[in-house]
Amino acid sequence: xxxxxxxxxxxxxxxxxxxGLIPRFENADVSAARPVTNARVANWxxxxxxxxxxxxxxxxxxxxxxxxxxxxxxxxxxxxxxxxKPLQLHYVTAREVYNLVKAAEAGxxxxxxxxxxxxxxxxxxxxxxxxxxx
Numbered sequence: 038x039x040x041x042x043x044x045x046x047x048x049x050x051x052x053x054x055x056x057g058l059i060p061r062f063e064n065a066d067v068s069a070a071r072p073v074t075n076a077r078v079a080n081w082x083x084x085x086x087x088x089x090x091x092x093x094x095x096x097x098x099x100x101x102x103x104x105x106x107x108x109x110x111x112x113x114x115x116x117x118x119x120x121x122k123p124l125q126l127h128y129v130t131a132r133e134v135y136n137l138v139k140a141a142e143a144g145x146x147x148x149x150x151x152x153x154x155x156x157x158x159x160x161x162x163x164x165x166x167x168x169x170x171x
């Protein structure tokens with residue numbers, strides 16, 4: 038079982054080096070300056086970040102500043118969708134990633150969708166009641 042799992046390690050190693058010496062890191066930023074390419078997606082998936090024993094669940098964390106107008110074309114012109122099309126994606130929150138890791142560590146089988154609330158339930162929202170509460 039993994040202990041002290043750091044869920045936020047998006048710095049995927051890249052092959053190119055700055056000035057031929059210093060390794061560059063892929064920070065998984067999707068922006069006008071860093072559009073998604075097939076090579077970047079291959080790098081993200083090739084790292085095989087996951088839990089031992091559940092090699093079919095690979096965790097990829099990307100981020101963007103989607104409200105910046107300069108990023109609109111990269112996010113909405115179809116390139117992002119096309120590059121990610123071969124993957125079966127599950128968009129999750131940090132809480133849900135934690136739950137998925139815990140479910141994988143516990144040997145749970147099946148679709149990730151079934152384990153979004155495995156350990157930590159969704160937070161209470163002021164003035165509402167969860168559907169499954171009595």
